[in-house]
Amino acid sequence: MAITINGKPQALRSGDRLINVINRCGIEIPQVCYHPQLGPIQTCDTCMVEVDGKLVRACATVAADGMNVVTSSLRADAAQREAFDRILGNHMLYCTVCDNSNGNCTVHNTTKLLHVEHQEIPYKPKPYEVDMSNPFYRYDPDQCILCGRCVEACQNLQVNETLSINWEDAHPRVLWDGGAPIGESSCVSCGHCVTVCPCNALMERSMLGQAGYFTSLPKAALDGMIDVVKGVEPEVGYGPILQLSEVESAMRESLIKRTKTVCTYCGVGCSFDLWTKDRHILKVEPAHGPANGVSTCIKGKFGWDYANSADRLTTPLIRDGSRFREASWDEALSLVARRFAEIKAATGPDSLAFISSSKCTNEESYLMQKLARAVIGTNNMDNCSRYCQAPATTGLFRTVGYGGDSGSISDIERAGLVVIIGSNTAESHPVLATRVKRAHKLHGQKLIVSDLRENEMARRADLFLHPRPGTDLFWLSAVTRYIFDNGLASHAFIDKWVNNVEEYRKSLEPFTLEMASQRCGLPIETLIKVAQMIAQADSVCILWAMGVTQHVMGSDTSTAISNLLLATGNYMRPGTGAYPLRGHNNVQGASDHGAMPTFFPGYQKVDDPGIRAKFEQAWGVSLPPKPGLDNHLMIDAIHYGRLKSMYVFGEELSMVDSNANYVAAALSKLEFFVMQEIFFTETCRFADVILPGCPSLEKEGTFTSTERRIQRLYRVFEPLRESLPDWKIIQEIANRLGAEWNYEHPSQIYKEIAPLTPLVAGVTYERLEGYKSLQWPVAEDGSDQPLLYTEQFKLPGGKATFFPVPWTEPTDQQNTEYDLHLNNGRLLEHFHEGNMTYQTEGIREKTPCTFVEFSPELATERGIQTGSWVQLVSRYGKVRAQVVITTRVQGKELYMPMNSVDEPVNRLTSSYTDRVTHTPAYKETSVQLNVLGELGDDPLPRTNSRHGHPTPQNGVEVERKWKREDYREPGSQLVQIQTAR
Numbered sequence: 007m008a009i010t011i012n013g014k015p016q017a018l019r020s021g022d023r024l025i026n027v028i029n030r031c032g033i034e035i036p037q038v039c040y041h042p043q044l045g046p047i048q049t050c051d052t053c054m055v056e057v058d059g060k061l062v063r064a065c066a067t068v069a070a071d072g073m074n075v076v077t078s079s080l081r082a083d084a085a086q087r088e089a090f091d092r093i094l095g096n097h098m099l100y101c102t103v104c105d106n107s108n109g110n111c112t113v114h115n116t117t118k119l120l121h122v123e124h125q126e127i128p129y130k131p132k133p134y135e136v137d138m139s140n141p142f143y144r145y146d147p148d149q150c151i152l153c154g155r156c157v158e159a160c161q162n163l164q165v166n167e168t169l170s171i172n173w174e175d176a177h178p179r180v181l182w183d184g185g186a187p188i189g190e191s192s193c194v195s196c197g198h199c200v201t202v203c204p205c206n207a208l209m210e211r212s213m214l215g216q217a218g219y220f221t222s223l224p225k226a227a228l229d230g231m232i233d234v235v236k237g238v239e240p241e242v243g244y245g246p247i248l249q250l251s252e253v254e255s256a257m258r259e260s261l262i263k264r265t266k267t268v269c270t271y272c273g274v275g276c277s278f279d280l281w282t283k284d285r286h287i288l289k290v291e292p293a294h295g296p297a298n299g300v301s302t303c304i305k306g307k308f309g310w311d312y313a314n315s316a317d318r319l320t321t322p323l324i325r326d327g328s329r330f331r332e333a334s335w336d337e338a339l340s341l342v343a344r345r346f347a348e349i350k351a352a353t354g355p356d357s358l359a360f361i362s363s364s365k366c367t368n369e370e371s372y373l374m375q376k377l378a379r380a381v382i383g384t385n386n387m388d389n390c391s392r393y394c395q396a397p398a399t400t401g402l403f404r405t406v407g408y409g410g411d412s413g414s415i416s417d418i419e420r421a422g423l424v425v426i427i428g429s430n431t432a433e434s435h436p437v438l439a440t441r442v443k444r445a446h447k448l449h450g451q452k453l454i455v456s457d458l459r460e461n462e463m464a465r466r467a468d469l470f471l472h473p474r475p476g477t478d479l480f481w482l483s484a485v486t487r488y489i490f491d492n493g494l495a496s497h498a499f500i501d502k503w504v505n506n507v508e509e510y511r512k513s514l515e516p517f518t519l520e521m522a523s524q525r526c527g528l529p530i531e532t533l534i535k536v537a538q539m540i541a542q543a544d545s546v547c548i549l550w551a552m553g554v555t556q557h558v559m560g561s562d563t564s565t566a567i568s569n570l571l572l573a574t575g576n577y578m579r580p581g582t583g584a585y586p587l588r589g590h591n592n593v594q595g596a597s598d599h600g601a602m603p604t605f606f607p608g609y610q611k612v613d614d615p616g617i618r619a620k621f622e623q624a625w626g627v628s629l630p631p632k633p634g635l636d637n638h639l640m641i642d643a644i645h646y647g648r649l650k651s652m653y654v655f656g657e658e659l660s661m662v663d664s665n666a667n668y669v670a671a672a673l674s675k676l677e678f679f680v681m682q683e684i685f686f687t688e689t690c691r692f693a694d695v696i697l698p699g700c701p702s703l704e705k706e707g708t709f710t711s712t713e714r715r716i717q718r719l720y721r722v723f724e725p726l727r728e729s730l731p732d733w734k735i736i737q738e739i740a741n742r743l744g745a746e747w748n749y750e751h752p753s754q755i756y757k758e759i760a761p762l763t764p765l766v767a768g769v770t771y772e773r774l775e776g777y778k779s780l781q782w783p784v785a786e787d788g789s790d791q792p793l794l795y796t797e798q799f800k801l802p803g804g805k806a807t808f809f810p811v812p813w814t815e816p817t818d819q820q821n822t823e824y825d826l827h828l829n830n831g832r833l834l835e836h837f838h839e840g841n842m843t844y845q846t847e848g849i850r851e852k853t854p855c856t857f858v859e860f861s862p863e864l865a866t867e868r869g870i871q872t873g874s875w876v877q878l879v880s881r882y883g884k885v886r887a888q889v890v891i892t893t894r895v896q897g898k899e900l901y902m903p904m905n906s907v908d909e910p911v912n913r914l915t916s917s918y919t920d921r922v923t924h925t926p927a928y929k930e931t932s933v934q935l936n937v938l939g940e941l942g943d944d945p946l947p948r949t950n951s952r953h954g955h956p957t958p959q960n961g962v963e964v965e966r967k968w969k970r971e972d973y974r975e976p977g978s979q980l981v982q983i984q985t986a987r
């Protein structure tokens with residue numbers, strides 16, 4: 007197919023928008039409201055071109071074979087200029103003193119492109135105040151050009167549905183919840199709107215007065231300068247004024263540094279540029295992230311203050327009695343090496359254990375496991391995937407072969423049906439959730455959610471199941487049996503690709519709908535509906551998280567999920583597959599790179615002699631053959647006196663492990679405990695030596711996200727004072743123990759990893775440069791696999807296998823004494839216990855503390871209200887917290903977010919674990935309630951988005967603008983706009 011643009015033939019792809027074809031040809035036309043990730047909004051009218059003699063909006067026109075397009079004609083030019091002139095009527099050009107004048111301001115650049123010299127429609131301020139009520143960004147109505155990009159982003163990309171424009175008003179503006187102050191609306195501060203705003207109407211507060219040479223002038227001086235400029239404009243025109251601002255803007259290049267990094271919070275893997283001036287973070291700018299595009303959540307967009315916190319550890323500390331004293335690096339590292347050597351000599355290498363951080367880089371996890379194995383001689387090596395994701399990995403190892411998401415986030419987006427089980431996706435994996443919300447809202451995707459709480463995804467779902475706690479395995483197996491029994495299974499797929507059908511079908515016999523209904527508390531009709539929706543969908547993705555894995559049967563339930571997908575042929579195609587949502591930014595990578603007791607990097611078994619020989623040869627040492635202790639067994643081994651020393655980096659072990667009192671008692675028994683951290687955490691209190699590491703912004707390396715995507719992060723800041731990148735610290739310790747490593751840059755570490763690890767054989771820093779990324783497995787030639795199993799499964803013979811799983815009763819069940827069930831999990835604004843996120847003042851303001859959610863019926867029964875102080879007592883410990891009454895929970899089920907170091911929920915959780923992986927059964931906790939008789943304020947302040955009232959609509963609703971009496975399409979009457987052309 008081809009069209010002609012300005013007389014030249016141009017090729018096109020089916021469905022191409024005209025504006026994309028024009029842009030690809032390098033022809034410059036204005037396009038103020040168009041953003042490729044938002045699609046056509048059609049509010050600005052600046053992209054008018056002539057097609058076959060008619061004026062059309064290029065952004066909204068699908069290019070068709072044979073079209074004759076003219077981008078610059080008398081009519082098209084006039085229409086573009088008229089449209090832009092109306093925009094300038096809403097926006098004062100004061101570029102030289104504007105914090106947005108950084109070379110990428112759409113309004114400035116369009117003024118230049120159109121050679122605008124004077125405005126026909128004079129600028130008119132709007133009768134509204136600037137809104138400064140959100141701690142992270144501000145809205146200036148006077149500068150708002152009403153392009154609606156922000157509304158489109160909030161309504162249809164982030165799908166928080168907070169923003170709208172009151173098109174019918176005499177003075178339209180952007181509204182939050184239909185007219186609330188931003189800070190009291192449902193805005194979740196994800197920043198989408200600010201990121202896509204084409205001018206300075208929405209700006210990060212961290213930019214204000216910071217980006218330019220003149221932008222920090224006092225307001226009176228600024229106003230004076232603006233008046234002077236406006237005074238000369240009629241005479242000299244915009245040309246010289248814009249030139250002046252461009253000189254100033256070019257000078258900012260030396261002031262502002264832009265560095266690509268990858269988010270250090272959850273496993274979605276958002277990447278973006280950080281704009282910095284010295285150590286001040288001007289803003290986070292997402293644009294090209296392969297996982298996120300322009301998307302972020304509050305943490306990735308605004309949660310970086312921790313890097314510059316005054317609380318950062320910057321000097322090594324050594325225990326001196328009950329206190330710590332500052333020490334030199336040399337003294338601290340020598341002490342660590344000496345004590346490790348002494349303990350190894352006295353009680354053997356297996357009396358030491360190592361825990362790597364899921365927040366740190368792949369290269370650092372690799373070095374940590376190399377230190378444990380090659381230098382100390384133990385496989386006692388683990389990471390926090392033990393606390394969350396190991397059961398999901400086991401379920402996938404058993405059935406399909408690879409322990410990772412079977413496709414990409416884009417597959418989830420294109421699925422006909424998404425099933426979410428035990429995952430509060432909108433809060434725990436916010437950007438990934440936006441893709442589901444968008445597909446569901448705009449593209450007819452169906453959604454089933456199974457959860458104890460009616461979380462946001464549950465509210466949006468076509469079908470919400472609320473099974474009894476810990477019973478997902480039962481209903482999943484019953485639904486699978488029903489699918490088989492009623493001829494709904496995909497036999498063509500099973501015959502070709504799946505082993506062990508008969509044994510598996512036999513194992514399903516106990517799982518009748520009747521039994522499932524009884525056990526799970528779900529109506530039989532609902533279960534049939536689930537089976538039918540899954541069987542009828544053209545493609546199904548199942549997403550799950552800790553609501554599934556943190557149970558004694560977590561591995562088995564994960565296996566049941568994969569069995570169901572196999573039974574319905576939902577692998578091997580785009581838009582299908584299993585998606586265990588990885589929690590930490592690099593929990594996938596830490597396991598991939600060998601921070602596990604049973605595996606070398608790439609899941610190569612430590613007890614396989616051939617594999618061991620390969621690593622022995624590469625590292626020049628002999629290696630221990632026996633698998634080591636996992637995190638859970640390490641704690642037991644300390645209590646039994648077998649483990650004497652630990653080296654933990656970047657993990658709040660004493661808070662995040664289950665049964666926190668038991669863990670704390672173990673840590674205090676250690677002979678020698680080394681913590682490597684960026685803050686003095688609760689776990690540091692137990693340490694003998696504390697080594698100050700660096701956050702991700704101060705080092706280079708790679709992270710691997712939930713979709714197996716490996717991405718590079720670049721150094722934004724130098725390490726703060728004496729702190730050091732963690733890989734350097736690990737190397738220093740290894741060398742003091744005689745290792746003679748000499749890595750000078752993380753890329754050299756990866757050069758060692760790749761040839762030893764078939765899973766990432768083709769990964770090089772060059773192939774990951776900038777925003778490039780690779781999704782493992784990566785072959786030596788650099789080809790990767792965004793969608794797994796396109797040719798075969800990763801099990802012997804290339805076929806998947808059904809893996810029968812029995813029913814297991816949950817532990818720590820309710821009785822008359824402990825009569826309430828306690829669930830726990832994350833909160834959107836905080837990451838886990840909040841060591842990093844509490845450092846951001848705006849996040850503290852919106853979510854200052856943890857709380858316990860009670861159902862209205864239980865609150866009435868116990869005589870409590872929002873703000874009441876209560877004590878929860880489990881069989882293992884107690885905590886105090888304030889009550890929030892909400893319909894998100896029902897009956898005798900409570901929910902407590904984990905964002906507290908003072909009253910951590912894990913004081914209440916038990917030491918029961920998943921039978922296979924030893925992942926704690928955090929979600930199986932019963933408590934009793936003591937009402938304390940004190941009443942405080944709502945622990946969720948008025949400024950928390952949960953109190954807001956969203957205003958859902960389909961995007962910006964430009965048709966309402968077109969219905970205004972004063973609206974006419976530009977070009978319908980020719981007006982004379984003065985330009986220099």
Ligand code: SF4
Pocket residue numbers: 156159160164166167168169192193194195196197198199200
């Ligand atoms: S939720 Fe708030 S920050 Fe996010 S796009 Fe909507 S208005 Fe903007």
Ligand code: SF4
Pocket residue numbers: 149150151152153154155156157180199202203204205207208
């Ligand atoms: S605030 Fe919204 S409508 Fe106003 S200019 Fe920015 S993106 Fe456009």
Ligand code: SF4
Pocket residue numbers: 269270271272273274275276298301302303304305306307435436437438
């Ligand atoms: S926390 Fe997760 S969703 Fe939010 S910006 Fe970071 S990676 Fe993206």
Ligand code: FES
Pocket residue numbers: 036037038039040047048049050051052053054063064065066
């Ligand atoms: S870019 Fe086409 S109407 Fe705005």
